[in-house]
Amino acid sequence: MGVELVQERWKGKLYTLTIGREPNQVTVGGDSTLPFLDLDGGTYSRPVSALTVLDQRPENWPDTLAGAWGDVLDDPVKWAQRCVELGADAVVLRLISAHPERGDRSPAECAATAKAVAEAIDRPLIVLGCSVDEKDAAVLPVVAEALNGYNCLIGQATSENYKTVVAGCLAHGHSVIATSPLDINLAKQLNILMTDMNLPPERIAMDPSIGPLGYGIEYAYSIIERKRTGALLGDRMLAVPVICLVGEEAWKVKEAQTTDGPEWGADEPRGVLWEAVTAASLAQAGASIFVFQHPEALRQFSLQIDALMGK
Amino acid sequence: MILIGERINGMFKDIREAIQARNSGSIEDWARKQAEAGAHYLDISTGPTVPAEEQPEVLRWMVETAQGVVDLPCCLDSVNPDAIRAGLAVHRGKAIINSTSADQERMDVLLPLAAEYQAAIIGLAMNEQGVPKDANDRLALAMEIVANADAHGLSTADLYIDPLVLPVNVAQEHVVEVLETLRQVKLLASPPPLTVVGLSNVSQRCPDRPLINRTFLVMAMACGLDAAIFDVNDEPLVDAAATAGILLNREVYCDSYLKVFRKR
Numbered sequence: 001m002g003v004e005l006v007q008e009r010w011k012g013k014l015y016t017l018t019i020g021r022e023p024n025q026v027t028v029g030g031d032s033t034l035p036f037l038d039l040d041g042g043t044y045s046r047p048v049s050a051l052t053v054l055d056q057r058p059e060n061w062p063d064t065l066a067g068a069w070g071d072v073l074d075d076p077v078k079w080a081q082r083c084v085e086l087g088a089d090a091v092v093l094r095l096i097s098a099h100p101e102r103g104d105r106s107p108a109e110c111a112a113t114a115k116a117v118a119e120a121i122d123r124p125l126i127v128l129g130c131s132v133d134e135k136d137a138a139v140l141p142v143v144a145e146a147l148n149g150y151n152c153l154i155g156q157a158t159s160e161n162y163k164t165v166v167a168g169c170l171a172h173g174h175s176v177i178a179t180s181p182l183d184i185n186l187a188k189q190l191n192i193l194m195t196d197m198n199l200p201p202e203r204i205a206m207d208p209s210i211g212p213l214g215y216g217i218e219y220a221y222s223i224i225e226r227k228r229t230g231a232l233l234g235d236r237m238l239a240v241p242v243i244c245l246v247g248e249e250a251w252k253v254k255e256a257q258t259t260d261g262p263e264w265g266a267d268e269p270r271g272v273l274w275e276a277v278t279a280a281s282l283a284q285a286g287a288s289i290f291v292f293q294h295p296e297a298l299r300q301f302s303l304q305i306d307a308l309m310g311k
Numbered sequence: 312m313i314l315i316g317e318r319i320n321g322m323f324k325d326i327r328e329a330i331q332a333r334n335s336g337s338i339e340d341w342a343r344k345q346a347e348a349g350a351h352y353l354d355i356s357t358g359p360t361v362p363a364e365e366q367p368e369v370l371r372w373m374v375e376t377a378q379g380v381v382d383l384p385c386c387l388d389s390v391n392p393d394a395i396r397a398g399l400a401v402h403r404g405k406a407i408i409n410s411t412s413a414d415q416e417r418m419d420v421l422l423p424l425a426a427e428y429q430a431a432i433i434g435l436a437m438n439e440q441g442v443p444k445d446a447n448d449r450l451a452l453a454m455e456i457v458a459n460a461d462a463h464g465l466s467t468a469d470l471y472i473d474p475l476v477l478p479v480n481v482a483q484e485h486v487v488e489v490l491e492t493l494r495q496v497k498l499l500a501s502p503p504p505l506t507v508v509g510l511s512n513v514s515q516r517c518p519d520r521p522l523i524n525r526t527f528l529v530m531a532m533a534c535g536l537d538a539a540i541f542d543v544n545d546e547p548l549v550d551a552a553a554t555a556g557i558l559l560n561r562e563v564y565c566d567s568y569l570k571v572f573r574k575r
Contacts, residue, residue, distance in 0.1 A: 009468065009502070188565035230563050237571055238563060 007040045008033070010232035014239050014288075015202045019090065019153045019175055020124025026089050028205075028288040029241040034228065035286050036308045047305055048289045049298045050090040050126060051083035052247050055105075055113045056097040062257045064271050068294055076113055077120045086295040087302070090124040090153075093117050094248075098139045099130035107142035115146045126153040126291070128177070128245075137161035141168025148172040153243075155179060156207055159190055166197050175203040177243055182209045182216070184223045184238075191237045204240040205289060212250040212278045220244070221285045228286030244282050247293030250275035276300040283308075312552050312561070313352065313538035315386050315407070316345030317511065319377060321358020330361060330369055335376045342377040348543040349573035352407060353377050355398065356388035367397035374398045386433075386540065392420045399428040408432040409540075410473065413452035414439050415459075422463040431469040433507055434460070436492065442475050444484075446491035449474050450499070453492070457500050467500040471507040471538060478515035479523060486513065486527070493534040510541035525551040532559060549573065 013032035018025050026048055033042025055076045058066065072079040080091045095110045097103040118125045127143055129136030140154055141164055147154075155177025157165035162178070169176045178194055180187035187208050195201055206227070210220035224242050231239035250256055255264060256271035264270060275297035279290045283305065292298040318341045321327045329337040342353055355377060357369045366389060374385055384404035387395050395408055410433035411421040418434075425432040434456035436442075436449040443449045453472045460470045474492035477485045489508070497503040513527045514520035525548045528539060532555040543549060553572035556562045565571065 006501075185564045185566075188563050189567060192565060192567045192571060226563065235563060236574075237565070 005039055010040070010042060012232045012234040012236070012239060013042075014228075014231055014241055015204075015236075017153075017175060017202060017205055017241050017288075019126070019151055021149070021151055024122045024124065025151070026124045031228075031286075031288075033232065035284055045288065046309060047283050047287065048089045049087075049302060050092045050289065050291045051086060051088040051295060051298060052092045052094055052291055052293045053079040053083060053117065054094050054096050055110070056103060058096075059102075061251070062259070062267075062271065064259075064267055065251055065294055068296065077116050080117045080121050083295075084121050084123050086298070088123060088292075088298065090126055090289075091117065091121055092126040092128060092291045094128045094130075095139060095143070096130055098135050099132055100135060102130065104135075107139045110139050111143045111146035114143045118147055118150045118152070124152065125150060126155075126177075126243075126289075128155055131156065133158055133160040137164040140165045141171075144168035144172040144174050147174065151175075153177060153205055155205075155243075157190075157194065159186065159193070162190065162194055163197070166194050166199050169203070170197070170199055175205065177205050177207050178240075179207040180209065182211070182219050182223060184208070184226055187223070187227070188235075188237050191240060195237070201236065201240055205243045206240050207243050207245065210244050210246065210249050210278070210282060212246070212253055212256075213274055213281070214255065215249075215253055217278060217281060221281060224282060224285035224287050241288035242286065243289035243291065244279065244287045245291045246279040246282065247275055247291055247297065250278045250297075251293055272296045272300065276304070280304045312532065312536075312556055313505075313507075314350050314543050314549070314552070315352040315354050315507070315538060315540040316341075316348070316350035316543040317354050317509075317540050318345055318542065318544070319353055319373065320356040320388070321360055322356070323358075327358055327360060330357060330373070333372065335379075338373055338376045339380045342381045342383070345543050346381040346383055348546075349549060350383060350543045352386045353381070353383050354386040354388050354409065354540050356409075357394065363391055366391045366394035370394040371397040371401050375401050378403055387430075392424065395421070396424060399424065399430060402428075402430075406430040407471065410435050411456070412437050412439075413455045418456065418459045422460055422465060425460075425469070426463050426465050431471060431505075432460070432465070433471040433473050434504075435473050435475055437475055442477065442485075444488070446474075446488045446495065449488065449492040450495055453496055453504070454499055457504060461500070466502070467504045468502045470504045472496045472499075472504045473507050473509065476508045476510065476512045476527075478517070479513055479527075480515070480517050490530060490534045493531055493536055497535055505537040506535060507538040507540065508536060510539045521545055521548060524548055528552055529555045532556070 014029040016030040018027045031044040097105040156179035256274040325337040386407040387398040388409040514523035
């Protein structure tokens with residue numbers, strides 16, 4: 001007896017976000033079904049994988065992570081070029097030196113670094129501030145101006161600083177990362193507030209905040225999944241692609257960092273696996289852009305995605 | 312929740328006068344006003360005063376007039392299949408035919424029309440014997456419409472069942488039967504048929520009609536109602552629909568939910 005497949009018919013789809021300059025643009029979104037699901041006749045897009053560059057030598061990175069990068073850690077331009085060589089679809093520049101306790105660099109200094117990195121790579125650039133709302137409000141508009149024409153993705157805009165970040169990105173042709181604290185209701189509200197400033201939804205990526213494996217990944221998973229189904233059911237304020245900062249979160253946990261856990265097996269692959277598995281899980285929930293720190297985690301994630309997409 | 316704006320109907324004096332004078336002003340005004348209020352469809356009815364032979368031409372003109380100013384699909388509301396066909400012929404987008412009853416001769420004409428134009432259609436849970444007294448009889452008629460729609464190749468996802476709301480001041484016992492029908496219609500087929508009510512009928516000739524309308528709308532939504540034909544410019548009513556959608560977990564909550572609801 002034949003079995004008839006039960007098919008969902010979704011009426012909504014994700015907005016399409018394109019970043020970077022021709023001919024090196026990257027597009028995410030446009031998905032009209034659940035991730036990696038072919039049966040319903042909908043389409044889904046391949047997740048985009050990015051590697052992180054810090055604008056100053058990282059503090060407190062375990063050797064298993066820092067060792068993967070060697071001598072480029074002091075030079076954001078070389079580091080960004082290495083990211084491209086290692087297969088990143090996009091490069092993320094984290095302006096950590098703007099942090100009041102990490103150097104408190106000025107907006108102009110940050111903008112100069114961002115411009116130098118953008119000029120040195122033939123991949124789209126994603127720029128993150130230092131995650132201090134007031135400082136990012138001062139830095140990001142200046143960075144946006146310096147990067148005019150590069151069509152970057154810039155964040156993190158929060159409920160506290162989105163007005164200045166969005167204004168800067170609107171004026172200089174960039175897209176914006178909307179960051180909210182693991183709360184789908186606040187995430188939706190922030191999208192509404194940003195589109196109320198006439199930022200097109202096609203120029204927003206949502207960063208719902210994530211917890212890594214073992215540290216609240218369930219919350220991130222369920223929020224991303226609910227957002228995806230809400231979007232497919234027609235909620236346009238949830239229909240923007242999701243970006244996940246998996247590297248930063250995964251390498252914070254003790255299981256990834258410690259060199260004193262013999263019962264957990266060898267140190268070298270543990271952190272990489274923590275990062276890759278966190279990303280692979282959230283890809284299945286429906287996120288679109290993944291920001292890694294370890295190149296091997298990006299490589300393993302890409303193999304997973306190849307397998308899921310039948311390649 | 313699908314909002315179908317009821318206002319472009321010849322039963323209203325300004326629309327009736329507009330039809331008589333073939334003056335598009337009021338129809339255009341109400342098309343715009345209802346679109347701004349968040350309507351997803353515009354119900355379009357000539358009303359009973361237009362002679363049957365003129366109805367096709369009038370309905371076609373009304374559809375063209377309304378769609379000339381807003382980009383919304385219409386709910387073509389007439390008992391005259393010729394008028395429905397004339398409206399469908401010029402309609403842009405996916406129309407809703409309003410409506411067929413469960414009478415075989417009506418279904419035999421209107422269901423093929425829906426299939427031909429890939430339109431959705433409202434099936435009234437009544438026949439030539441009138442409106443059934445209870446939920447079971449309404450459901451039996453709904454099932455006949457479901458079966459006939461299937462026979463004509465129409466997906467149940469394009470079929471709206473209207474359990475028929477009667478005024479609470481003269482047919483009070485019908486209200487709970489309508490609610491029960493709404494619950495059970497979803498069990499008739501897969502994918503389940505959609506449900507719709509002509510909301511304002513519940514409060515005919517009652518004092519404080521808006522209160523009755525919005526109380527009933529929320530109750531019906533809790534029973535699974537998908538769509539309603541009503542006064543979309545009644546702001547508290549639309550607010551109630553938006554709030555019920557949040558409380559029923561149909562929409563993801565956010566502080567601006569009332570505003571977002573109207574934008575969709």
